Amino acid sequence: MARDSPDDGDSTDTKDEELGRGLLEENMGPSSAAAHLYRGEIHRMRFWRERLDQTTYWAIVIMSAILTWTFSSRENPHYILLLGMAALTAFLFIEARRYRGYDIWRGRVRTLQRNVFAYGLDPSAGIEDPNWRRELSQDYRTPTIKITIEESVAHRLRRVYLLLFTIMLAAWVVRIAAFAVQSWPASASIGRIPGLLVTVGVVLSYLVAVVVALRPRTWHSEDELHTQSVGKHR
Secondary structure (H helix, E strand, O other): OOOOOOOOOOOHHHHHHOOOOOOOOOOOOOHHHHHHHHHHHHHHHHHHHHHHHHHHHHHHHHHHHHHHHHOOOOOOOOHHHHHHHHHHHHHHHHHHHHHHHHHHHHHHHHHHHHHHHHHHHOHHHOOOOOOHHHHHHHHHHOOOOOOOHHHHHHHHHHHHHHHHHHHHHHHHHHHHHHHOOOOOOHHHOEOOEOHHHHHHHHHHHHHHHHHHHHOOOOOOOOOOOOHHHOOOOO
């Protein structure tokens, strides 16, 4: 027997927008299609999440191998650590490009979670975005990148790579200070490149990474976790 709906007096368009209402009820027609759509988007998001994790994994493996080899002998040159930083930079941009794709699928998942499933679990809270159906439809019709490469680089620096760069920089300083026979900055030289120039280049590169990661900005990526609300909804 169909249940009496509190929205019987509302227009069909209003009911159509409130897809999440009664989501857990047996007579909620669109729920099956929404569930299959949600499952498909979760699969895509997980696939791109795994691609991100694989890039991070190989970056850490290569960094660990370079650190181990560099400190295994006094004869090993310190500039191998700089080559390791260059490799980390390459992995950073590869991962940032993948993160832009990951943000597309995660954005769709969060749209369904906020406006369908969250509403179905607690209709009293209302719909977060009244235009979500139109926006999601446009995204399906014409998928587009939502964030810039600079923002995606900043995300990956904050989450992973700024720490890796810091470790490599500290290792480079320790390697020169502990094994070099000359004083700084001469000990940082690479062939005919003066040590002062090498040091300035390394420091400036690190400062650029810090500025990109930490400068104030309006974030456009779809955020999943809000650390400022830890334990709030237990």
